[in-house]
Amino acid sequence: MIEISGLTKRFGERAAVSGLDLTVASGEIFGFLGPNGAGKTTTVRMLTGLIRPTSGRARVAGFDVAENPIAAKRAMGLVPDEPFVYPKLTGLEYLRFIGELYGVRLDEIRRRAPELLEMFELAPWGGELLESYSHGMRQKLVLAGVLLHEPKVLMLDEPMVGLDPKSGRLVKDIFRELAKRGTAIFMCTHVLEIAEKLCDRVGIMIDGRMIACGTLAQLREQGRGGGQDLESIFLSLTGGAEYASLLRYL
Amino acid sequence: MSLGLLAARRARSLRNAVVALTPYERARNAAFSAAGLALLYGLYAGFRRALVYLAGVELIGRLMTWKLTALMFLMTMSMVTVSSLLTALTTLYYSFDLKFLMNAPLDARTIFLDKSLESAFFASWMIALVLTPYALALRAALHLGWGFMAAYAALLPPFLLLAASLGIAFTLILLYLFPSSRTRDAVWVLSSLSLTIAYGLVRFAQPERLLRPDALRVVAQYLEFLQAPTAPYLPSWWAARGLRAAAEGRWLAWCADAALLWACAAAVYAGLVALAAKTYFIGYSGAQEGALRRRVHSLAPLREVRALGREGAVLWKERVVFLRDVKHWSQMLLICGLVFVYLFSIRRLPLDSPDLRSLVSFLNIGTAGFVIAALGLRFTFPAVSLEGRSWWVLRSAPIGVERVMRQKLLFSAAPMLLVALTLGASTNWMLDADRFTAALSxxxxxxxxxxxxxxxxxxxxxxxxxxxxNIHQVESSLGGFVYMAASLFYIGATVAVLAVPMQMHFRERFGKAGAWDARLAAAAGAAWLALSAAAIAVPWTLGRRALEKNEE
Known part of the structure; x- marks a missing residue:
């Protein structure tokens, strides 16, 4: 469902993403990990057509993102790392707007928008302007907007940030259910526990390059004896040993 | 010490921004700076022409010159005050870096000093930039030395600080008395209203009487008008009086006015800092509280709405957001005031002959065009930027950039065309322009x-x-300047090209045989259409391409 080959993005001299090759199948949840500035968000922004790659190709749901961006965008839904939404629209109006933008039939919007608000416990706020929503509420609304148009591919950049534990659990269950129905999910996260429990495969990126990719078992083998859980593997691959000297300094 | 550190961070940021410029950006900035200087030179030339004319009027020329100078300073002061009211609201209460500064071990006084000086600077720099060509023109018209400009430069900072302090003080008090995010809305409405009223008052004071002594019944009345101080208790009068003293070589008098301005500026700013000690943090704290819950409607209306489609949804969003945002719709007050004053000015024009009235109706293309361009700077030019940080919603949606731009154009074109129709049709009707001229204009x-x-x-x-x-950052940006320059160039070119058929029409009115040269008229029409098509296509295509590549 997602096919990436040689994807590169340079900002001047610096390569934010360098020669990324990756495939995410239908119904798969792929976790994208890496330290700050590794190039995860840049990758998501290239895949969703927000920025153009310097070189390489990305296909989403069979459509080349650079050559056929509209068709590719129609097939995917994005939850960005910062859920900025129009402050002067209400929650319900936002969903209507998103529904219309993605070509959802009006009767479908009428039926599903209130259901989604109910599901994310936003129904009492549906008629309120978004400027009065908290960060977590906006995050949930953006998720509701993505679910409204039932995309084949979900691009999630830190989707759990700002969510309360109950909503976090709900969102994880939703992702599992969507994957069962065949949706491909590409998720950037810093929360290793979520990646460990939710993702079928995990990729680890450092300095724009993917240094490891596979299932948890495969990563354990690559982890050079770092440990059994994803945190240990991640730290061993990304150079976690430096933390020991830092802790001594503190 | 802390203030010095805060100032150093600004200097460092500025330096980094300059160093980070690519060669293309440097060349582009240099080109636009050159265009800006050309525009300022144009202003200087215009002022100089007017001032030379005024100064040349026998007996009362000098009086008229200084009266005009006092009016210029009064206008500058009112603009800086209103501008600082809005700038202070954003810089003192809603700046991005305020959360960081407030969390840092800095006292509120230091933060206020830093932010209030920033407000004063941003509220006044552009207005001061326009006043300077006036001072230079004054120097040239009155044959003064460079000492006059030094005297002007010494008077300007305290004058601008005083004007800005008034606006900042008003914002401080307002946010202290009504410490809520809703006050921001009230300030927008108040400022729009005050600008409209100030503009109306200046216009209805009929400054054109300055140039038309016959408008006043007796000579004595006219002289009295010229000699009377213009708002004697305001710093604008002290600055104008000081400038006149410098021009006439009365340096002691200039010193007195300069000392008065500097002392008042220091006292008022010290008072402002004292006021801020009591009010700033309370106002800031209130302004940070989340926006009030505002119920717009229940869930029911979704059953009643009709399908919009992709492009229709963008247009609908534009309309809803515009009507709900006070800082947008409150500006409509300003437009109504502007249109009303414009029509009042046309009505007051002393035009006796039908030929002259028709000529003014034609020239109205230029003046009303300028009004429309100025409105566009406020409403049309910022349309894309106003997507703000929600731009990702449209950018990641299955809708092309051009379609979004088209909907934004559709949304702003309707009211702009209405304003154009109102200005054009009303002016033609009031001037009783002949059919050809009315239709053409x-x-x-x-x-x-x-x-x-x-x-x-x-x-x-x-x-x-x-x-x-805030939206003023869009208007006063490099892009805003390019837009104004480009639209004024287009309007000027339109008047120049359409003057060809207009000239033929006038020759016909005056009974000249063979007045019409069909080929030349057709060529002028074709040139105008080509110019208009290019004026649409070039910025539109460049804008679409740039927005498609935009990676913000």
Whole structure:
């Protein structure tokens, strides 16, 4: 469902993403990990057509993102790392707007928008302007907007940030259910526990390059004896040993 | 010490921004700076021409010159005060870096000093930049030395600080008394209203009497008007009086006015800091509280709405957001005031002959076109930038950039065309212009409005600023300057090209045989259409391409 080959993005001299090759199948949840500035968000922004790659190709749901961006965008839904939404629209109006933008039939919007608000416990706020929503509420609304148009591919950049534990659990269950129905999910996260429990495969990126990719078992083998859980593997691959000297300094 | 550190961070940021400029950006900035200087030179030439004329009037020339200078300072002061009211609101209460500064071990006084000086600077620099060509023109018209400019430079900082302090003080008090995010809305409405009223008052004071002594019944009355101080208790009068003293070589008198301005500025600013000690933090704290819950409607209306489609949804969103945002709709007050004053000015024009009235109706393309361009700077040019940080919603949606731009154009074109129609048709009716002139000027104005709108959206897309704190940052940006320069050039070219058929029409009116040269008229028409098409296509295409590549 997602096919990436040689994807590169340079900002001047610096390569934010360098020669990324990756495939995410239908119904798969792929976790994208890496330290700050590794190039995860840049990758998501290239895949969703927000920025153009310097070189390489990305296909989403069979459509080349650079050559056929509209068709590719129609097939995917994005939850960005910062859920900025129009402050002067209400929650319900936002969903209507998103529904219309993605070509959802009006009767479908009428039926599903209130259901989604109910599901994310936003129904009492549906008629309120978004400027009065908290960060977590906006995050949930953006998720509701993505679910409204039932995309084949979900691009999630830190989707759990700002969510309360109950909503976090709900969102994880939703992702599992969507994957069962065949949706491909590409998720950037810093929360290793979520990646460990939710993702079928995990990729680890450092300095724009993917240094490891596979299932948890495969990563354990690559982890050079770092440990059994994803945190240990991640730290061993990304150079976690430096933390020991830092802790001594503190 | 802390203030020095805060100032150093600004200097460092500025330096880094300059160092980080690419060669292309440097060349572009240099080109636009050159264009800016050319514009300022144009202003200087215009002022100089007017001042030379005034100074040349026998007996009362000098009086008239200084009266005009006092009016210029009064106008500058009112503009800086109103501007600082809005700037202070954003810089003192809603700046991006305030949360960081407030959390840092800095006292509120230091933060206030830093932010209030920033407000004063941003509220006044552009207005001061326009006043300077006036001072230079005054120097040239009155044959004064460079000492006069030094005297002007010494008077300007305290004058601007005083004017800005008044606006800042008003914002401080307002946010202290009503410490809520809703006050921001009230300030927008108040400022729009006060600008409208100030503009109306200045206009209805009929400053044109200065140039028309016959408008006043007796000579004595006119002389009295010229000699009377213009708002004697305001710093604008002290500055104008000081400048006159410098021009006349009365340096002691200049010293007295300069000392008065500096002392008052120091006292008022010290008072402002004292006021801030009591009010600033309370106002800031209130302004940070989340926006009040505002129920717009229940869930029921979704059953009643009709399908919009992709493009219709964008247009609908534009309309809803505009009508709900006070800082947008409150500006409509300003437009109504502007249109009313414009029509009042046309009505007051002393035009006796039908020929002269028709000529003014034709020239109205230029003046009303300028009004439309200025409105476009406020409403059309920022349309793309106003997507702000929500731009990702449209950018990641299955809708092309051009379609979004088209909807933004559609949304802003309707009111702009209405303003053009109102200005054009009312002016023609009031002037009783002949049919040909009325049809030509009205058609031209409607086309100008449409072209200026497309130019606004196109250049707005070419120079988008999605991470802004307030809309004034978009208007006063490099892109805003390019838009104004481009639209004024187009309007000027329109008047110049359409003057060809107009000239033939006048020759016919005056009974000249063979007045019409069909080929030349057709060529002028074709040239105008080509110019208009280019004025739409070039900024639009450049803007679309730039927005498609935009990576903010």
């Amino acid at each position: 009205l058609t031209a104005l409607l086309v100008v409005a449409a072209v200026v709108c497309a130019m606004g959206v196109g250049l707005g897309a070419l120079f988008p600023r999605f991470r802004i704190e």
